[in-house]
Amino acid sequence: MRPTRVRDAAGHTGLGLSVAGLEIRAPDGRPLVSVGALLVPAGSSVAIRGPSGAGKSTLLHALSGLVQPATGRIFWGDTDISRLSDAARTRFRRDHVGLIFQDFLLFEELGGLDNAALAASFAPAARRMDLRQRADAWLERLGLGQIGLRRVDSFSGGERQRIAVARAMSNDPAVILADEPTASLDRASANRLIDDLAALPQEAGRTLIAVTHDPALVARLDRVLTMAEGRIVEDSHG
Numbered sequence: 514m515r516p517t518r519v520r521d522a523a524g525h526t527g528l529g530l531s532v533a534g535l536e537i538r539a540p541d542g543r544p545l546v547s548v549g550a551l552l553v554p555a556g557s558s559v560a561i562r563g564p565s566g567a568g569k570s571t572l573l574h575a576l577s578g579l580v581q582p583a584t585g586r587i588f589w590g591d592t593d594i595s596r597l598s599d600a601a602r603t604r605f606r607r608d609h610v611g612l613i614f615q616d617f618l619l620f621e622e623l624g625g626l627d628n629a630a631l632a633a634s635f636a637p638a639a640r641r642m643d644l645r646q647r648a649d650a651w652l653e654r655l656g657l658g659q660i661g662l663r664r665v666d667s668f669s670g671g672e673r674q675r676i677a678v679a680r681a682m683s684n685d686p687a688v689i690l691a692d693e694p695t696a697s698l699d700r701a702s703a704n705r706l707i708d709d710l711a712a713l714p715q716e717a718g719r720t721l722i723a724v725t726h727d728p729a730l731v732a733r734l735d736r737v738l739t740m741a742e743g744r745i746v747e748d749s750h751g
């Protein structure tokens with residue numbers, strides 16, 4: 514079943530988040546994250562901040578379906594990903610979620626474009642060209658158009674992070690989940706990336722949730738959640 518997307522004023526569509534009664538536990542049963550209720554409208558952006566070990570990445574992983582909660586519901590649109598089978602959750606993530614994580618997970622022996630267009634390797638033949646073209650367009654937009662064919666092991670940290678962004682965007686996701694996207698970047702590169710990330714919800718009704726310690730990124734997002742000891746302790750519209 515395809516999730517319901519809401520349409521914004523410009524005719525773009527997006528997926529909102531609705532979390533209820535979420536508990537995430539470690540394999541030994543220790544509680545890691547507990548969120549009673551959280552609503553994020555489609556087309557809006559949220560920063561999650563808080564001290565190390567607060568559970569920010571664990572929550573983000575659960576929202577992406579990479580971590581299965583012990584209890585609770587995680588709706589994106591009208592799809593509760595916590596009730597999906599592993600295979601269906603993977604499909605949902607592939608079709609609707611762009612992940613930008615700290616460790617870029619790039620393949621050193623491939624070129625920038627091959628990395629950015631990695632999803633094309635797993636996609637049905639009919640979608641491959643589309644994915645590759647979109648990855649290429651994102652590299653261009655992020656200032657890497659000229660070096661898409663160079664091997665990734667020759668790239669700087671900032672270039673790698675932008676390739677990871679192009680990869681996340683290559684399937685035109687309704688949802689973007691980013692974990693410390695600016696952490697490894699110098700200020701100038703970070704600011705460029707922040708401009709690009711902050712534009713995503715506005716230009717296409719995408720929902721953006723970013724774990725970040727970077728005040729410059731926090732300042733550009735609609736809302737700020739602060740986590741401590743596995744809970745959301747503050748929720749402010751930034």
Ligand SMILES: Nc1ncnc2c1ncn2[C@@H]1O[C@H](COP(=O)(O)OP(=O)(O)OP(=O)(O)O)[C@@H](O)[C@H]1O
Binds near residue numbers: 566
């Ligand atoms: N699979 C797991 N098994 C056991 N403990 C885990 C597991 N995953 C996360 N934790 C623990 O959960 C807590 C929250 O970790 P998490 O990485 O979500 O924190 P964080 O707020 O993102 O921290 P940081 O800012 O340092 O990245 C930590 O104490 C971590 O050790």
